[in-house]
Amino acid sequence: MKKLINKPEDVVKEALQAMALAHADLIKVCYNPDYIVRVGGPVQGKVGLLSGGGSGHEPMHGGFVGMGMLDAACPGAVFTSPTPDQMLAATKAIDGGAGVLHIVKNYTGDILNFEMAADLAKAEGITVEAVITNDDVAVKDSLYTAGRRGVGVTVLAEKITGAAAEQKRSLKAVADICRKVNANGRTMGMALTSCTVPQAGKPTFELPEDEMEIGIGIHGEPGRARMKLKTAAEITEMLVSPILEDLPFKTGDSVLAFVNGLGGTPLIELYVIYNELAKILGGRQIKIARNLIGSYITSLDMAGCSITLVKMDDELLSLWDAPVKTSGLRWGI
Amino acid sequence: MKKLINKPEDVVKEALQAMALAHADLIKVCYNPDYIVRVGGPVQGKVGLLSGGGSGHEPMHGGFVGMGMLDAACPGAVFTSPTPDQMLAATKAIDGGAGVLHIVKNYTGDILNFEMAADLAKAEGITVEAVITNDDVAVKDSLYTAGRRGVGVTVLAEKITGAAAEQKRSLKAVADICRKVNANGRTMGMALTSCTVPQAGKPTFELPEDEMEIGIGIHGEPGRARMKLKTAAEITEMLVSPILEDLPFKTGDSVLAFVNGLGGTPLIELYVIYNELAKILGGRQIKIARNLIGSYITSLDMAGCSITLVKMDDELLSLWDAPVKTSGLRWGI
Amino acid sequence: MTVQRDDVIAWIQAFTAAITENKGYLTQLDSDIGDGDHGTNMDRGFQAVSAKVPELADKDIGAILKTVGMTLVSTVGGASGPLYGTFFLQAGSATTGKLELSLADWVAALQAGVDGVIMRGKASPGDKTMIDALTPALQTLKESASKGSGFAVALRASADACEQGMLATIPLVARKGRASYLGERSAGHQDPGATSSHLLLRAAAQVWANQEG
Amino acid sequence: MTVQRDDVIAWIQAFTAAITENKGYLTQLDSDIGDGDHGTNMDRGFQAVSAKVPELADKDIGAILKTVGMTLVSTVGGASGPLYGTFFLQAGSATTGKLELSLADWVAALQAGVDGVIMRGKASPGDKTMIDALTPALQTLKESASKGSGFAVALRASADACEQGMLATIPLVARKGRASYLGERSAGHQDPGATSSHLLLRAAAQVWANQEG
């Protein structure tokens, strides 16, 4: 295992300490239980936005705490949902009297822990709503299973919902925006390599030099299928087709296109993928109204990418364009 | 070779096309000769800022074209300096009557091509100055050699100099700011893995699973020494010590600390390094006045990092804080 | 035979040791069809439980189990944290104030624990989760009890049924938890949570059944 | 013997073929002590030159060489682009208007080319660059000419000296170009630019020395 770390068990804590030092103008890090909270909060009358999940997806979620996005984030161990006590403490810290929205990626662990946290918070008199993101088309959806994973849409939902919260909309309205982003968003990912969980010390899976994994999540879980390595054009087609069919996206739609790197893939390759994506969407007369290209929801050092499309309307566009000031995403301020 | 690409020889062109599509609000891409230029330019009375170099270092330099930073960037083939005709065309495109500054990394190829371009531009009546960045302490400096490489400082110099140019300072004043950043900046890098040049198809060098390379540049050149893999704390110490000794940085100094990923290293590891860096500088009573953590000057898919420190004063701080709006770096607007 | 407070603590300690010993194995199972952290998760939780053992000695069994449950909830995370946490919290509620457990008490405790896991995780038998190991363990325990078996015999039968349930997860296609994302590819692998559940009930059989009864 | 315009073009074509053939080798040498692109760089440049060959036929030798130089400058990049570009531009200036080259003309052309490389790159002999191959080649050519050797003999001697110079770069510690960043670690490797320079002068010897004289 080749990583810039000290002891595997200290990675998350040390990264948190570094974030606290580096971004003291934006965030504060509280320990035991661990959470990252926006400085100067809670903002009275504003819905508090909390997300969280396992670590190893940086900058998500801690890098998205700040003005116009999250009020707090709970980091778990690597790839492991945080615990209800973290979430409860963070929920209390960001309640400005207008209630708190939990943005939860659809993983059993995250769901269960956030559920317990919400119960505890409600018992303390805080109004809590939860929105679950489940945008991964690689997973077959069914009432009888755990359903789809929450992946790329989460980043976009946090940004857009954060802007709505900043406008002091009601908890219900803010939650509705979040649900709308999720409902209009779809993602699919692929991996060129496995990731290596620090405490495991070796790659989660082995992928031969000429193979790739399609339909991968963000936890080193195996994907939908393994196959021979393909060109960027073919890979993009394989990622976009199921996305387009699923919603479905139609001619004339306007989308936010998000090409995301999984941690070990450099920006130049993400642009090559974006170039193919633009061709495919152009061919179908789907307009890319906005884009985001970079590594925002990662899977440790995995090489690979995911594509997320969200169908946008004027409301979502103006919320996307609203100022945001976090260590991971910033514009307009 | 595992990369998200089509044909190796098309990577640079396709990435340029994608940048043009994705960032049409910020930049325009011209082809044959190839360069990226800020939209709405040249700005009359403003010094034009041009940089360039081999591709494979994204977001540098094309990602730094925009308000408050570069006016144009010339991308070469992967790891290969661009040619004088590109630089000449870009120089002409951004001359707003106040002259053009070339920010050149100290590599023989870049120096020679920029020299030829400057000669050609002068012959066309454009005033051109060049500032050469040479911040890499891994390389022994000497009058009789090619001297030190230009690495991490280049990103910071482009930002700070861009802010000075935006204030419509004279060409000489803008060049002086750039020289000041370079004179006050030092960098050292290390690699956990080699990078793979697309057209070479295999790693530039082989690094066994338990070894790292210290003093690496950004082109897959071998570094100063190869040694057993060490902890983040030890690695940071090995990078920072020569930096501190070289300037030298002293107790009471205020610095801009830049922890840079080389393309294949995820953000969480950069934070672990930053944590160590903060400890070391704290121990020496050197104050981190500003920081930048992320992959801004990369070496394709190389895993590893570099640390850059620039000694700051009030003038440099206010220029660093000034608004910047590029695809790779953005704040204040 | 009855199970005393010390026995309950000894069971938890034996399970902790089993988790530490099987940490790599559980993580390996979870790497195959999950995210490779089940062993680490459980170990983190039970190390935290270990640190609490000194506080447990003078508590009643219900309080002991609730402390274990609370500790797991706040240290494990993932799916297994709330699930095992709820298991122990509910088992603790069912044994509130008790200073010893009869076989009937243990049936009630296990019933409450398993119900808690189902309530929280909404898994059904056949979904390829810990429920596939816990349900037959509970069923067999109840049958043994109603047949009038001794505590030790019942515990062993329950652990054996748990083991069978664990093995029976191998061919299943997962419908809950992370393994469900794999669809068909999850078949052919043993469920990690079912495996840790088996270790839990095997530890009870081994520690408690030494006192023959 | 004299070298005609066609011979000059044939030389460029032979060198282009040699570069294509040795592309991997040059890149490998450059991987060891540089950035692994010398073969690709040179090949990109000479493929572009190839595309210009049809335009060259009715030009004088100076114009032919200048066109090669301009093409290299605008397509190669890196260190070798301006250096080989300048080599051909200066050699072209020294042969302006000429329709054929005597040995003395070739001496003047090579002298101008090498001076151009030194002027641009500021390398001295012993810095482990193409200069270490070009300087002895020029020196030997001059000596042969002053001894009154025939063109073909002089060309071969020059190419041989170039080869010796190339081999002599192996033990050197680089002081110019990318290899200089390696310091002591650059010793023990042959300089890629010196290697391509040898191919250049070897091609001249092979193509022009066929016409014995």
Ligand SMILES: Nc1ncnc2c1ncn2[C@@H]1O[C@H](COP(=O)(O)OP(=O)(O)O)[C@@H](O)[C@H]1O
């Ligand atoms: N809904 C559920 N009901 C019961 N058990 C579940 C459920 N979801 C997952 N599990 C169990 O949890 C185990 C995985 O636990 P663990 O790896 O620690 O958490 P995570 O899946 O969050 O990484 C699975 O092997 C399975 O037995």
Ligand SMILES: Nc1ncnc2c1ncn2[C@@H]1O[C@H](COP(=O)(O)OP(=O)(O)O)[C@@H](O)[C@H]1O
């Ligand atoms: N200053 C210099 N003077 C003469 N030749 C040089 C100089 N610097 C580099 N070279 C030559 O250029 C060769 C490298 O060319 P190339 O790999 O194409 O460019 P780059 O070093 O920019 O990647 C070296 O092997 C060396 O012979």
Ligand SMILES: [Mg+2]
């Ligand atoms: Mg997990």
Ligand SMILES: [Mg+2]
């Ligand atoms: Mg090069």
Ligand SMILES: [Mg+2]
């Ligand atoms: Mg798991």
Ligand SMILES: [Mg+2]
């Ligand atoms: Mg080279």
